[in-house]
Amino acid sequence: MDATTQQFGVMETEFRAKRASGRKLLVPYITGGLTHWQQAIRAAADAGADAIEIGLPFSDPVMDGPVIQEASQKALDAGVNINTIFDEARDLDVGIPLAVMCYYNTVHHAGHRRFAHLLRSAGIVAAIIPDLPLEESGPWCESADSEGIETVMLAAPTAPDARLPRIAARARGFVYSVGLLGVTGERQSLAASATELARRLKAITDVPVLVGVGVSNAAQAREACGVADGVIQGASVVRRLMDHGPDAVGEYVAEVRRAIDA
Amino acid sequence: MEEPSATGRFGEFGGRFVPETLVPACEELEAAFRDAWADPSFRTELDDLLRDYAGRPSILTECHNLGATLGLRLLVKREDLNHTGSHKINNVLGQALLAKRMGKKRLVAETGAGQHGVASATAAALLGMSCKVYMGAVDVDRQALNVFRMKLLGAEVEAVQSGSRTLKDAVNEAMRDWVANVAESHYCLGSVMGPHPYPWMVREFHRVIGTEAFAQCHALLDGADPDVVVACVGGGSNAIGIFSGFVDTTARLIGVEPAGGAAVGRGIPGVVHGMRSYLMQDEYGQVQEAQSISAGLDYPGVGPEHSYLASIGRAEYPCVTDAEVIDAFQMMARSEGIIPALECAHALAWIVREAPTMQGQVVLMNLSGRGDKDVNQMMEILG
Numbered sequence: 108m109d110a111t112t113q114q115f116g117v118m119e120t121e122f123r124a125k126r127a128s129g130r131k132l133l134v135p136y137i138t139g140g141l142t143h144w145q146q147a148i149r150a151a152a153d154a155g156a157d158a159i160e161i162g163l164p165f166s167d168p169v170m171d172g173p174v175i176q177e178a179s180q181k182a183l184d185a186g187v188n189i190n191t192i193f194d195e196a197r198d199l200d201v202g203i204p205l206a207v208m209c210y211y212n213t214v215h216h217a218g219h220r221r222f223a224h225l226l227r228s229a230g231i232v233a234a235i236i237p238d239l240p241l242e243e244s245g246p247w248c249e250s251a252d253s254e255g256i257e258t259v260m261l262a263a264p265t266a267p268d269a270r271l272p273r274i275a276a277r278a279r280g281f282v283y284s285v286g287l288l289g290v291t292g293e294r295q296s297l298a299a300s301a302t303e304l305a306r307r308l309k310a311i312t313d314v315p316v317l318v319g320v321g322v323s324n325a326a327q328a329r330e331a332c333g334v335a336d337g338v339i340q341g342a343s344v345v346r347r348l349m350d351h352g353p354d355a356v357g358e359y360v361a362e363v364r365r366a367i368d369a
Numbered sequence: 370m371e372e373p374s375a376t377g378r379f380g381e382f383g384g385r386f387v388p389e390t391l392v393p394a395c396e397e398l399e400a401a402f403r404d405a406w407a408d409p410s411f412r413t414e415l416d417d418l419l420r421d422y423a424g425r426p427s428i429l430t431e432c433h434n435l436g437a438t439l440g441l442r443l444l445v446k447r448e449d450l451n452h453t454g455s456h457k458i459n460n461v462l463g464q465a466l467l468a469k470r471m472g473k474k475r476l477v478a479e480t481g482a483g484q485h486g487v488a489s490a491t492a493a494a495l496l497g498m499s500c501k502v503y504m505g506a507v508d509v510d511r512q513a514l515n516v517f518r519m520k521l522l523g524a525e526v527e528a529v530q531s532g533s534r535t536l537k538d539a540v541n542e543a544m545r546d547w548v549a550n551v552a553e554s555h556y557c558l559g560s561v562m563g564p565h566p567y568p569w570m571v572r573e574f575h576r577v578i579g580t581e582a583f584a585q586c587h588a589l590l591d592g593a594d595p596d597v598v599v600a601c602v603g604g605g606s607n608a609i610g611i612f613s614g615f616v617d618t619t620a621r622l623i624g625v626e627p628a629g630g631a632a633v634g635r636g637i638p639g640v641v642h643g644m645r646s647y648l649m650q651d652e653y654g655q656v657q658e659a660q661s662i663s664a665g666l667d668y669p670g671v672g673p674e675h676s677y678l679a680s681i682g683r684a685e686y687p688c689v690t691d692a693e694v695i696d697a698f699q700m701m702a703r704s705e706g707i708i709p710a711l712e713c714a715h716a717l718a719w720i721v722r723e724a725p726t727m728q729g730q731v732v733l734m735n736l737s738g739r740g741d742k743d744v745n746q747m748m749e750i751l752g
Contacts, residue, residue: 170388213653215654241389242385243376261388264390266389270392288390288549
């Protein structure tokens, strides 16, 4: 498909329009099935989130640090599964795009076509699968494309220059620019690799570039947005939900919103 | 045994399902291994270490007493006699030499029973590298002796508290470490599992077991092959090592899994730890916890080449219960004066159970490790 005829998906269309209007994009991550997760999503949407990333809990989350591991385990212990999460996601109606972040075995086990269909039926428009790299993504992307699900690709600081355009070419919705070498979680400062990779990506693609992993507070989000089109906020959001409840999520998202709008 | 496909597949199993951060590292490792494996100087250096440091070749022992009891000829490949007490040293020396050649200064390893951790710590000490070993907290408790051995060897051991706190969680934590420290660290994976090129590379490093055993059997049996080749399977490294010598013969290949960790026997294809392979999982694809008396086999997955060998019917993967294993462990000690690792007692347990169907046959078993590490645990079980 050449660029002039390409039809962007729901999320990418919105993100491109918002970017064109000068707005930075803010995507909070919330572990699906965690106590009060739906309220947290509503609070985040009301506070100015541009999309929500719903984490599907998995037994072996190798890209996640302690906070999201704990959230994932809590949700699993409470008995949630993709059916319960999708049923509850369907009722959200928050007016911004919903994406899932899930490990590949969840997709593989359900079957590519079936999983893509389940997402669409639940009103979810995009998928982020951190252990499905470009070379293994073909069969899933084919099913996702045919169901209109946008597959967000991740780019890491370790990628050689020649790899980035290939990742960007396969990315739908946005490119997830991994902020550092490491797993999800909060850090004292934004790694230099975060802005460096975002800059490399911005130079080779017009797909929106969002920085995630290790963007830990409003100031770091603002710093990342100096280069990138937006940020994903994971552990900082999930920790607030677990420790203080959904209102704290809303307050935090509002704080980050103000910082990146300033 | 062949090389996997360009995408690291054995049939429909294998692959490279890793976070994007690790893709360049896997590519670099594959290229480095290909280059080293084709380099006679690397091969010579490794062979010298295997001979002069690890004590290869390991001997082949015929267990006459057990053979007479069971009505068959039982040949045992003595990987328990290698330095550090198991077959794990073959792979670790290979990977540590390769890591050094790649300019890495730090080894990261996971361990279940502690044998791979001890071997990794040993290689790191020998080659002047630092070593961090991740071990499930449950295993740290039941394998205290090996934990102390690793510390004596200068390694740092971290007890993993997440998930089921056993081998699979140790692999998760080692992968997280690798993601964070990929530039200076090599992930010294302990079995024929994980993302491409590990299943292939680790097999090549263990191929020496099968090559030696094949020649030793031929010498002993006047050029004949054994009828059956048996090994225990967790990830499957010792099994693939000995199978590699006999896959082109007519010998039956038997990989024995624990009843509580029967990935091939009770799993369906899934993707975890970088590979597509048989995997014990629930109806939503959550990985299930393995439950076995043996820390080294407490793994819900299996190396992809085993899944392939099972899928084409070349190898069989039966399972045995903890009770059968405890009996076999004692039987080998009393009949042969050999205390086997609990892992290898699984292989013997299957032989004991199936002996009536193998009367007069020659059965080759890989005795992949010695049982010293299990003595405390057995003392508690047997009172």
